[in-house]
Amino acid sequence: MSLIRAAKPQGTGARVGDAARASGAVVLTDVVKRYGRGPGAVTALDGVSLRVEPGSFTCLLGASGCGKSTLLSLVAGLDDLTAGSIDDVERPVAMMFQEPALFPWLTVAGNVELALRVRGVGRAERRQRAAELLDTVRLEGFAHKRPHELSGGMRQRVALARALAQDASVLLMDEPFGALDAMTRDILHDELERIWRERELTVLFVTHNVREAVRLGDQVVLLSSRPGRVLNVYDVAMDRPRRIDSAPVANLAAEITDALRAEVSRHAG
Amino acid sequence: MATAVKGVEKAVERRHHEIPPVDDEEQAAGRASRPRGKRRLGPGKAIPFGYLIGPLLLLGVWFWGSAAGWIDPRVLTAPWTVATTAWDLWESGRLGPDLLVSARRFAFGLAFGVGAGLVLALVSGLSRWGEAIVDGPVQIKRSIPNLALLPLLLLWFGIDERMKIITIALGVLIPIYLHTHNGLRSIDGRYAELAETLRLGPAAFIGRVVLPGALPGFFLGLRFAVTASWLSLVVVEQVNATSGIGYMMLLAGTYGQTDVIIVGLVLYGLLGLGSDAIVRIAQRRVLSWRRTLED
Missing domain, CATH: 3.40.50.300 (P-loop containing nucleotide triphosphate hydrolases)
Structure with missing residues (x-):
């Protein structure tokens, strides 16, 4: 074998x-x-x-x-x-780095939505898709946190969600x-x-x-x-x-x- | 190695023996002081309204010195005299209009200066050609004091409000440009890479990455700019004006009215402190994403 x-x-x-x-x-x-x-x-x-x-x-x-x-x-x-x-x-x-994974001035949802915005996704759909993606990486409920409030692992989850948002x-x-x-x-x-x-x-x-x-x-x-x-x-x-x-x-x-x-x-x- | 360890053990033992028995009271005191022993290297928690303590202390010294008779009122008017003078000026309708005129010049000068400084900083920060064209002249202007430019500005723009606002804006533009440009160029290059991988267009890059990233620099520049605006205002109003706080002070100078001069100075001080406080509050709100020693 x-x-x-x-x-x-x-x-x-x-x-x-x-x-x-x-x-x-x-x-x-x-x-x-x-x-x-x-x-x-x-x-x-x-x-x-x-x-x-x-x-x-x-x-x-x-x-x-x-x-x-x-x-x-x-x-x-x-x-x-x-x-x-x-x-x-x-x-x-889609691409994902070690550091800096996220823009510190945007919220978690904002970071994910940025990838969607670039692709011309409308506001309401953006919000919904971002929520779904955060769900996928098991970060529901963290949408309005800032990156510095998250642990390193959670930040990488957000980065992954954003990479996925690029579809x-x-x-x-x-x-x-x-x-x-x-x-x-x-x-x-x-x-x-x-x-x-x-x-x-x-x-x-x-x-x-x-x-x-x-x-x-x-x-x-x-x-x-x-x-x-x-x-x-x-x-x-x-x-x-x-x-x-x-x-x-x-x-x-x-x-x-x-x-x-x-x-x-x-x-x- | 083993003997060294034994030696340490012995030393620990010995020290243990040397500690005299302590009574309850002492022990309690030791516990109470323990948090003080836990030293932090940062400046610690913010003091509520801490920014007022220094100015109030200064005011206290002035008050006390005047009350005790250490300060000759001909040199420096007592604070209560200044207060009554201010009230009299306000009552007689002389202070209000002058204050309004000064505030208007300050606001317009600041607004135009911030706008121009921001645009120049963006042009120069985002393009090498922009930098080549813009940066030099700004640095030249930076080394020329407004006071030296005044005669020329007078010739060009006359003595009306336009000239005053332009002079103030020129003073404001410099710190805004310098610090925004610096803040922009200090943005971590990897954020630009990140933006590239996300395929951000130029507009989104400026709006979502460059501007927020340059904000810390911009706010530092704004604090300098607010001060610069008041300073230019004083210069403009004392050199050629027929209204405003500076003119009021100039007039008081020729009549030897120390108290009125001090009223003007205190007003400048209060307005300066107040506007700086506003900028700092805005700064804390907008830059809440940063974790610095400030928090």
């Missing part, structure tokens, strides 16, 4: 051409991102190819400086590629639970998994927490550092919902951690 299969890094762009054009897919082909010019230029990403199936959950894992966040802004279309291509992304995508098929998450305690994070994993399945979202989830990646991902993409390249793609064929402290999760996490550690020490040495 092979629960875990370590796939080879996806190679050249040749096999990307026949990609299914379903909504919510993300196909990266030889993506290069360089900042600056001349000798001072920094290559953040160097030939990253990756296929994200519609409705799948992909975790991007790597040491700091591996260009995970750069990759997300490229997918979001917030930044331009130096070379390569990103296809099939149904934009606009995008692709959700990009940049270490969204990085600043939370283990218990809160565990609960939010369950919530995120539930919402992801209910709404059939395609999720790209950046983290440096290996167990979190294995807990959540259908595939875990291990990136190298400076420049960022795909080192390995792990398909996680475990039943859901998974427990972050279960043996299969821990085993695969240990395997990936070893690979990550080797990569990090290669750079340190």
